[in-house]
Amino acid sequence: MKAGFVNIFGKPNAGKSTLLNALLGEKLAIVSPKVQTTRHRIKGFVTEPGKYQIIFSDTPGIIEPRYKLQEKMMQSVKSALEDADVALLLVDTTEGVEENNNLFTSLKLKVPAIVVLNKVDKIGEKRITAAENFYSQQPYCKKLVKISALKNDNIQELINAILEFLPEGEPFYPEDDMTDLPTKFFVGEMVREKIFELFGDEIPYHTAVMVNEFKEKETLVKIQADIIVQRESQKGILLGEGGKMIKQIGTLARQDIEKFLQQKVFLQLFVKVRPKWRDNEMHLKEYGY
Numbered sequence: 605m606k607a608g609f610v611n612i613f614g615k616p617n618a619g620k621s622t623l624l625n626a627l628l629g630e631k632l633a634i635v636s637p638k639v640q641t642t643r644h645r646i647k648g649f650v651t652e653p654g655k656y657q658i659i660f661s662d663t664p665g666i667i668e669p670r671y672k673l674q675e676k677m678m679q680s681v682k683s684a685l686e687d688a689d690v691a692l693l694l695v696d697t698t699e700g701v702e703e704n705n706n707l708f709t710s711l712k713l714k715v716p717a718i719v720v721l722n723k724v725d726k727i728g729e730k731r732i733t734a735a736e737n738f739y740s741q742q743p744y745c746k747k748l749v750k751i752s753a754l755k756n757d758n759i760q761e762l763i764n765a766i767l768e769f770l771p772e773g774e775p776f777y778p779e780d781d782m783t784d785l786p787t788k789f790f791v792g793e794m795v796r797e798k799i800f801e802l803f804g805d806e807i808p809y810h811t812a813v814m815v816n817e818f819k820e821k822e823t824l825v826k827i828q829a830d831i832i833v834q835r836e837s838q839k840g841i842l843l844g845e846g847g848k849m850i851k852q853i854g855t856l857a858r859q860d861i862e863k864f865l866q867q868k869v870f871l872q873l874f875v876k877v878r879p880k881w882r883d884n885e886m887h888l889k890e891y892g893y
């Protein structure tokens with residue numbers, strides 16, 4: 605039996621969340637075409653009873669710490685570096701190699717790294733081969749795998765490659781578990797995902813979602829969540845004319861949550877203004893960052 609920890613690194617938009625979803629076969633990490641959607645480390649387990657348990661962590665995109673929230677993200681990137689058996693260095697292969705190479709080199713990895721060329725469905729064989737030749741020559745690259753996280757291509761090959769580096773050991777988590785995060789967390793993320801989908805660039809970055817109530821009743825699950833914004837004007841935008849927008853967020857999020865929980869859901873959303881929550885340590889803690 606093999607068991608161990610694998611962390612997924614990559615620039616924002618490299619496809620970390622998509623890969624995690626492909627590995628787990630379920631919608632655990634939220635996926636959005638906008639950058640920096642992943643704020644938390646999401647752990648997902650892939651278990652083959654009697655053979656292996658791989659514990660994957662998604663890390664926030666690697667970015668400059670421009671304000672406290674981003675600083676926290678970089679801290680979690682670094683702490684993730686230190687506690688894994690294997691690192692996956694995820695590459696958006698449609699991009700040039702230089703920036704990724706600088707980034708991967710600067711990580712000064714002590715754990716073995718597998719370079720994962722992602723999005724190979726988007727480019728031709730020539731460019732894939734060029735990237736392959738380049739990365740496989742780098743000192744941090746112990747192995748290279750080409751995948752399409754979106755199309756689920758070569759995911760088993762990636763798991764096999766990971767197993768080459770994974771230590772022998774007993775499972776850390778029960779074999780049926782898929783994640784160590786509470787259901788409440790995913791519910792909050794699904795609401796946040798809808799805000800990403802419905803609004804332009806500005807609003808989502810000023811938003812946090814806090815699930816206050818999660819009650820399983822006989823016929824349905826009752827959920828109450830607050831959407832936290834920084835300014836009254838943002839509240840106005842989220843509510844929309846006559847509450848039109850918040851209603852839409854609620855409807856779309858509820859549909860996803862019902863699919864996820866396989867149960868009927870009553871979802872109640874409130875928008876609350878908390879000035880400067882992003883820079884305020886106490887609030888960051890309160891909201892789980």
Ligand SMILES: Nc1nc2c(ncn2[C@@H]2O[C@H](COP(=O)(O)OP(=O)(O)OP(=O)(O)O)[C@@H](O)[C@H]2O)c(=O)[nH]1
Pocket residue numbers: 614615616617618619620621622623634635636637638639640641642663664665666722723724725726751752753754755
């Ligand atoms: N064509 C193609 N698109 C992909 C692939 N993997 C991810 N994408 C797309 O790339 C975008 C970013 O994917 P995410 O999984 O959200 O990226 P991420 O690295 O988690 O991003 P952050 O959360 O911002 O760090 C999404 O629009 C995905 O659909 C792939 O293999 N092929």
